Amino acid sequence: MSTGRIVVVGGGAGGMLAAGEAARSGARVLLLEKMRHPGRKIGITGKGRCNLTNRAPLPEFIEHFGRNGRFLRQCFHRFFAPELMAMLRELDLDLVTERGGRVFPVSGRATDVVRTLRGWLKKNGVEIRACSPVQEICQDRGRVDAVVCGSDRIAARxxxxxxxxxxxxxxxxxxxxxxxxGRLGHRIVPVRPALVPLETAGDATVPLQGLRLRNIGVRLVVDARRRQRLFGELEFMAGGVTGPTILTLSGLAVDMLRQGRQVRLALDLKPALDERKLEARLLRDFERRGREPLAAVLRGLLPPQMVPVCLHLTGLPGGLAAGQVRSGQRKRLRTWLKDFRLEVTGHxxxxxAIVTAGGVDLGGVDPRTMQSRLVAGLFFxxxxxxxxxxxxxxxxxxxxxxxxxxxxxxxARLRE
Ligand SMILES: Cc1cc2nc3c(=O)[nH]c(=O)nc-3n(C[C@H](O)[C@H](O)[C@H](O)COP(=O)(O)OP(=O)(O)OC[C@H]3O[C@@H](n4cnc5c(N)ncnc54)[C@H](O)[C@@H]3O)c2cc1C
Known part of the structure; x- marks a missing residue:
């Protein structure tokens, strides 16, 4: 192996794997991390539990990246979920697969993933320099030759x-x-938030803050056209909504808002019941509990926090005896339960944001190696x-x- 050195800039998930694998392949590796320790972000992933991969088959996995996913095909053919899981298990990190193929450490602690990876770097002889923010990557005649870190110029092959x-x-x-x-000639696709909570108009949902709804349908409606539909969880927060369905829809919502389009969410609170079945259910409930106030009967259909919001938005009187609810009022209720609209005003x-959309344009990167097509010896x-x-x-x-x-x-480049 040549005496040249590989410098890895940034010790997150990508940088740690890069440094460890390069060192394992025989290279001399220096990892420069700006914070006091590498892996800070991994430590907060998955609500502190680190959902480190997913057991979905490759084609389905790639679909989750949208249009740019195919860039990852060759990379995933070399190192994918089974390889990652085998590697971590060999390093004594036990893993568990949960609902939806999500993989976590058995301990439920993201910090165990960080500790395992740091141990792996040490074992492979990676030199780690913490508190070392890099400012510049230097090139000479189309090849990288150094990085600038504070007042140091560190040579790199x-x-x-x-x-x-x-x-x-x-x-x-x-x-x-x-x-x-960018200074090395790479095009940067404008960065913007992805997997981010959405802000909604009005204060009707204020009482719902903190409420988590499971098994509901969520549609993203742009300029009155339905664009995407999901089932799952949604959570109300101060001034907006979050949760898995919202985070997934947020990428498209952000892009549409940026184009000045009208963006709305339509919640289906009863996705298991079509209009006919819902009407039958309402009729049955209202008949059986005809003397009780509508508000009390609605508590059998909705989480209690939602009842006043439902009554306010449909304009139905909560004190009305359920048996007195007229067909037009029932229709209003049905429409609201299947199509509760929220105006998205921002994000x-x-x-x-959980992730940043945009970044280094994939056209400038070789998907077989991750090497820059513009500057030899530069990898991403x-x-x-x-x-x-x-x-x-x-x-x-x-x-x-x-x-x-x-x-x-x-x-491999160093060996050439
Ligand atoms: C709250 C939260 C929860 C998440 N949960 C999950 C999850 O459960 N599952 C999942 O798949 N994804 C999750 N993600 C996304 C995931 O964490 C990231 O996509 C992933 O960490 C990206 O890895 P990375 O190595 O590219 O970048 P990062 O992990 O961001 O690491 C970059 C590193 O580079 C360092 N750095 C930056 N600038 C410099 C510099 N100039 N010089 C030296 N070092 C520098 C930083 O300090 C950092 O350590 C979550 C993200 C967040 C924010």
Whole structure:
């Protein structure tokens, strides 16, 4: 192996896999991390449990990345969920697969994943320099030759840029890599939040704050046209909504809002009942409990917090005896239960997004190696690339896989 060195910039999921794999392949590796420890963001993933990958078959997995997913095909053929899981198990990290194919450490602690990866880096002889923010990547005649870190110029035969996106900046991901790649000629697709809570108009939903609805249908309606429909969970928060369905729809919602389009959410609170069945259910309930006030009967149909909101938005009197509800009023209720509309006025900022959409344009990167097509010896890994997926472990797997491939390829380049 040549005496040249690989410098990995950023010690997140992508950077750690890149550094460890390059070192395992025999290269001398220096990992420069701006924070006091690598892996800060991994430590907060999956609500502290780290949903590190998903057991979905490859074609389905790739679909979760949308149009850009095919860029990952060759990378995933080399290092995918089974390889990642085997590697972590070999390092004594027990894993468990949960609903929807989501994989977590058995311990339920994301910090165990970080600890395992740090141990792996150490075992493979990676030199880690913490508190070392890189400002620049230097090139000479189309080849990388160094990075600038503070007042140091550190020589490098290859550089792997793995600085992540620009969300949750307290973890160290502040988007530093975009201008560095841009100055080397890479096109940067405008960055914007993905997997982000949405803000909604009006204060009718204020009493619902903190309420989590399971098994509901959520449609995203743009300029009166239905664009996407999902089933699952939604959570009301101050000034808006979040939860798995909303996060998944948010990428399209953000793009549509940016185009000045009208964006609405239509909630189907009774997705298991079509209009006919819902009418039969209402008739039955109202007949059986005819003397009771409508508000009390609605509590059998809705979470208690929702009843006043339902009455307010449909204009139905809660004190009315259920047996007195007229057919027109029932229709209003039915429509609301199947099509509860929320006007989307905005989204939470990039800093609060689970992932950053946009980034280094994939056209400038070789999907077989993760090497730049513009600057020899420059590689990319992780969220800095213009890749983003739904929730479910897909984003971390992409960071791990692109990291692994970049590390492998950079080490191979040193041997050339
Ligand atoms: C709250 C939250 C929960 C999430 N949960 C999940 C989940 O359960 N499953 C899932 O698949 N995905 C999840 N994600 C997304 C996932 O964490 C990211 O997609 C993934 O961590 C990206 O890895 P990365 O290595 O590219 O970037 P990061 O993990 O962001 O790492 C980048 C690293 O580079 C360092 N850095 C930045 N600039 C410099 C510089 N100039 N010099 C040196 N170092 C620098 C940073 O300090 C950081 O350590 C979650 C994200 C968030 C915010």
């Amino acid at each position: 290859a550089v792997i840029l793995a600085t992540g996106g620009a969300s949750y900046p307290a973890t160290g991901s502040t988007g530093d890599g975009y201008p560095m790649a 939470r900022p990039l800093a609060e 890994a992780g969220e800095i690339l213009d890749l983003q997926a739904d929730t479910g472990g897909y984003n971390l797997q992409a960071a791990f896989s692109t990291g692994w491939l970049a590390g492998r390829s950079a080490a």
